[in-house]
Amino acid sequence: MDGFAGSLDDSISAASASDVQxxxxxxxxxxxxxxxxxxxxxxxxxxxxxxxxxxxxxxxxxxxxxxxxxxxxxxxxxxxxxxxxxxSSSRKPSxxxxxxxxxxxxxxxxxxxxxxxxxSAKRGTGMERSQSSTWESGEESRNKLVKAASTSKLLxxxxxxxxxHKDPVISQEGDYIKMFMRGRPITMFIPADVENYEDVRTELPPEKLKLEWVYGYRGRDCRANVYLLPTGESVYFIASVVVLFNYEERTQRHYLGHTDCVKCLAVHPDKIRIATGQIAGVDKDGRPLQPHVRVWDSVSLSTLQVIGLGTFERGVGSLAFSKADSGTHLAVIDDCNDHMLTVWDWQKKSKIAEIKSTNEVVLAVEFHPTDANTIVTCGKSHIFFWTWAGTSLARKQGIFGKYEKPKFVQCLAFLNNGDILTGDSGGVMLIWSRSTVEPAPGKGPKGAYQISRQIKAHDGSVFTLCQMRNGTLLTGGGKDHKIILWDHGLNPERDIEVPDQYGTIRAVAEGKGEQILVGTSRNFVLRGTFNDGFQVEVQGHTDELWGLASHPFKDLFLTCAQDRQVCLWNSVDHCLEWTRLLDEHGHCADFHPSGAVVAIGTHSGKWYALDAETRDLVAIHTDGNEQLSVIRFSVDGTLLAVGSHDNFIYLYTVSDKGRKYTRYGKCIGHSSYITHLDWSPDNKFIMSNSGDYEILYWDIPNGCKYIRNRSECKDIDWATYTCVLGYHVFGVWPEGSDGTDINALIRSHNRKVIALADDFCKVHLFQYPCARPKAPSHKYSAHSSHVTNVTFMHNDSHLVSTGGKDTSVMQWRLVEKTPSLVPSDSSLSLGEGLLHNSNPRVTIPAVPLTPTPTEPAVTPIATPTPPSVLDLTSDPPAVPCGDTAIVTPPPPPTKPTTNGRQESSPETPPLSGMTPPHSESTPPPPTAR
Known part of the structure; x- marks a missing residue:
């Protein structure tokens, strides 16, 4: 009994000591x-x-x-x-x-x-979250909080x-620097190897970035935005980049003239010139980025004209070239409340006519192919026929009469006889013919378009119509996921169904021979035929993207997003190795140093460990119930740190090459959510940042202890550098920053440069270390949303960046700067004059995308039978670096339709006086698998 009492006393003493500590x-x-x-x-x-x-x-x-x-x-x-x-602040708040x-x-x-x-009280993002209510009543707590907040807001x-405008201050002893973020001082100790801080210089890095590959496609909220060009390239867009992708040569070129989201695209009748429209935006200084249309040459990637600066309000919703006059004019719909319709002589940059269209949504605009004076628009519950004469536009509304009026007229096309064909939200196609007889009273004016035929085409919406070169028609459906081929008499000839997991059909375009290109609402671009089925050419994420990690020694990187997809990409072959669907929204990731396992943190506090080869689940743990913002393995892979929005860092011991995890401890001391953390090379220390601009250090072997004397850690050579606050990187912060402008930062493995992702759609490249305020940087535009993350590949040959709302993944190649070509200006952003001309594309033997008679057939990995409802419990389709047929077509008819090949059009030289925008040319991979 005495022994038991002694043991109890020891336990109480130990608990008391822990509580005192x-x-x-x-x-x-x-x-x-x-x-x-x-x-x-x-x-x-x-x-x-x-x-x-x-x-x-x-x-x-x-x-x-x-x-x-x-x-x-x-x-x-x-x-x-x-x-x-x-x-009075002169800077507009972000x-x-x-x-x-x-x-x-x-x-x-x-x-x-x-x-x-x-x-027991945890402080979070903007509200007090106490686990105990014994100290004061809820009403008293609220009153104190309101009073304190009111006083503090004034202060x-x-x-x-x-x-x-307060600049960083150096201490009199010269041992630390104090910078200010929103008035709050942040102290950073100067390393001992810096003898005199005044001698520290930060210059532009010799390395530069060149956009090499863009992963993803914007199909979720756009339509009619995939086309095949005579160059053999398919053209589409995502973020602020227009991509020209040659799927045979596996190369990409990029038009980078836009400053914000590209929303629509039209191809000139000569198939060479392209018009793309963008939305309105705001730069980092609060200045508006005006919506406009850019007309450019798809061969040279040079800008021919910029139209509508100062004219459009919210953005360009849709646009179309004229056809009867060889593309001299351009019709544009503004996305403002009145949906203004404007007609332009685009070569002269002159606006010819302008009129209010409607207060309802407008989804499409087209010129009549044979009647140069007729323009057609359609949208929510309407179709308008416009007669254009000089500077005036006269509107005639389409009357549905005895036919059911649809909620949306989704798309339109023109038949060979001049009739107009529309597809609507009821799955119906209507043929509108021009009346040549005097109509009955109240039935519309003479010569108006009237419905002459109704055809039930799809179960659900008809999203797209595509007139083929041989006069047949393709339609793409929504609910039924079908693509239907119609003969010259508009009788259904063939159909094929696209599985649910690829989404509804958003765009259909004619490809080479009998091939067709399909864009879907889940951001896939498919290519194939009715006979051979379809395969995925382009795919990406469908929701906000944050998680990014590069493999420790292979040319692979991983992304995870709020769409619950985890994707492993091959950076050499520019393709997807595998994908897996999680139960939670992914937010952060990191590879185990062995490369065998990858850890993924989610929004719910749950984190997963997956086998990097097989994507099998290795382990699953939960730390708190809030978002995990960072997850990182130690250098030797024996420890794992998990930073959470509950203000704690959770530590695990790791064994069996990342397959077994045991809770080790918890770092307690941050007053706000964890944003970034890094390990020391000996795995003994962690440096972490929080949402409250803190820089804290932790002694892991001694019980995850907070290191009070931060000067003791000033000479630690951190194995990685992703913290956005610290002596070696504080120069990256722009003047007047609110502390949230930088989302991610990473140092290259060779410790020469820092890559940075900011809230203003830019990727920056700084010299490392960057320990002088207002340091110069190279900056690059391609994203149209806040850039959420960046990472270097294992050999520093490439940088990968992820967009937030734009869901894009950009792969940049690091290139050495040629001294004779380098301007004195440190900025490489789009509007400032540094232009990259496209290199000629290298012609190489086409990489076969379907089995040839001399090759063994590749076993399809995704030939699903589409269920009536999308099965979210199964993994989304992954197209490996090889051939994959994804759609099994029905048996072909006895006489299939044959399409002719598209002939190349001659190259159109750019107009004199115009300068090419940013453009990139991507060579094919060195070897084909």
Whole structure:
């Protein structure tokens, strides 16, 4: 019994010691937090006193100068002095400034009360989340929180103005630098090998980036955006890039003239010139990026004209070249409330006619192929026939009469006899013929288009119509996922069904011979025939994309997104190795150093370990119930760190080459969610950043202990560098940043450069180390959304970047800068004049995409029988680096339709005086598998 009592006393003593240690750590953090707050309050108080003194001097001066005219009120004088001294911010807040301001202030003010209650209180993103309610009632807590937040908002506003342009400050001893983020000081200790900080210089890196490959296609909310060109390339777009993909040579070229999302595309009748329209955007300084149309040459990739700057409001919804006059004119629909229809002489950049279309959505616009004065538009519950004469446009509305009026008229095409064919949301095709007789009263004017025939085409919407060269017609359906071939009499001849997992049909275009190209709502581009079926040529993610990791020694990288897909890509063959569907939204990932396993963190606090070869599930664990923002293996692969939005870093021991995980400990001390972390080469220390601009260090072997004296870690040579705050990288932050502008950062393996992903659609390349403020960088545009992540491949030959809402993956090649071609300007963004002309494409033997008689047939890995409802429990289709037939066609008819080959059109030289935009040419892979 005595032994039991002694053991119990020992347990109680150990628990007490642990509790005391936690309380001490909490008190130390509180003291540190209060020191920072005192510094901020001192700066704010000094600024207020300065302003008061200045306002009094201004009031006195004004009183003396206007003694005969009356007195200037002190309030007015104070207001004037505040404005004169720059209290009004000249920088427009970013799209997250207001939320971030509230979040930062609330975190700061709730820290002290949370610290008093110990580590049972966790501080998150903008609200106090206490696990215990024994200290104060909920009402009292809310009142205190509101009062503290109101006071702190006022203080933060003053501090923000006072420190808006405050440069980093070096200590008198020269041992640390203090930078300011939204008025909050961030201390970074200078490494011992820096003898004199004043001698530190940061220049442009000698390396540059060149866009090599774009993964993905925008089909989810666009239509009629895939075409085949005489060059043998299919043209489509994603983000702000228009891609020209030669699927036989496996090469890509890129038109990079746009500054924001490309939304629509039209091909000139000569099949050489292309028109693409973009939406409106905003740059990092708050300046608007105006929507416009760019007409460019698909052979030279040179811009011929830029149309509509300052004319369009929200963006270009749809556009079309004229046909009867050889493409002289261009019709454009603006996505504004009135959906303005404009007609342009695009070669002269002159707007000829403009008129309000409708307040309803407009989905398509087309010129009549034989009647140069007729334009047709369609959309929500309408079809309009426009007569264009000079500068005027006259509208005639299509009357549905006895036929059911559809919710949407989705698409239109022209028959050989001049009739107009429309497809609608009811699965019906209607033929509109011009009336030549006097109509009955109330049935429309003479010569109006009237419905002459109705055809039931699909179960669900008819999304696209494609007129073939031989006069037959292709239609693409929604609900039934069918592509139907119609003969000259509009009788169904053949059909083929695309499996549900590829989505509905968004675009259909005629390819080489009997081939057709298909774009789907789940961002696939398929190629094939009715006889041989279809195979995937392009695929990508369908929802916001954040997770990215490169293989430690192979040319592979992995992405994961909110669409729950995990994709392993081959960076040499530019294809998908495998894909797997998770139960949760993926957010972060990292490979085990052995390359055998990859860990993936999700939005729910759950994380998975997958076999990198077979994609089989190896392990699954859950840490908290909030988003996991970062997951990273130690250098030797024996430890795994998981950073969460619950403010903790969870540690696991790893064995069996990443197949077995055991909870080791937890790093407690951050006052906000974890954003980034890095390991030391000896696996003993971790550096981490949080959403509250903290830089903390952790001693892992000694119980994941917080290192209070941060100067002890200044000379650690970190194995990786992904933290966005630290001495070696603080120069990457732009002036006036709110602390959320940089989403990801990574140092190259050779420690020469830093790649950075920001909120303004840019990828940056800095020199490493980057320890001077306002460091110069090369910057590149291709994404149209916030760039969420970047990573170098294992040999630093390439950089991969991911877009957020644009769902794109961009692969960049690192190239050495040629001194004679390098401009003095550090910017390589699109609007600033540095242009890359496309290199001539290298002609190589075509990589066979379907089995030839002399080759053994490749066993299809995805020949599913499509269920009536999409099966989300199965993995999405993966097209490996080889041939894959995905659709098994029905038996061919006895007399299949034969299509002729498309002849190449002569090259059209660019107009004089026009400069080519950014463009890239991608050589084929060195070897074909």
């Amino acid at each position: 936690d309380r001490l750590s909490s008190l130390e953090l509180r003291v540190q937090q209060q020191e920072d707050e005192i510094t901020v309050m001192k700066a704010a108080l000094a600024d207020v006193l300065r302003r008061l003194a200045l306002s009094e001097d201004t009031a006195t001066t004004a009183k003396k100068q206007t003694s005969t005219k009356g007195q200037t009120p002190l309030r007015e004088a104070y207001s004037m002095s505040c404005i004169a001294n720059g209290s 799209h997250r400034d207001r939320d971030s301001s509230t979040v930062s202030v609330t975190r700061k003010d709730t820290f002290s009360s949370a610290a008093k209650r110990g580590h 933060a506003k003053v501090v923000k103005n006072a420190d808006k």
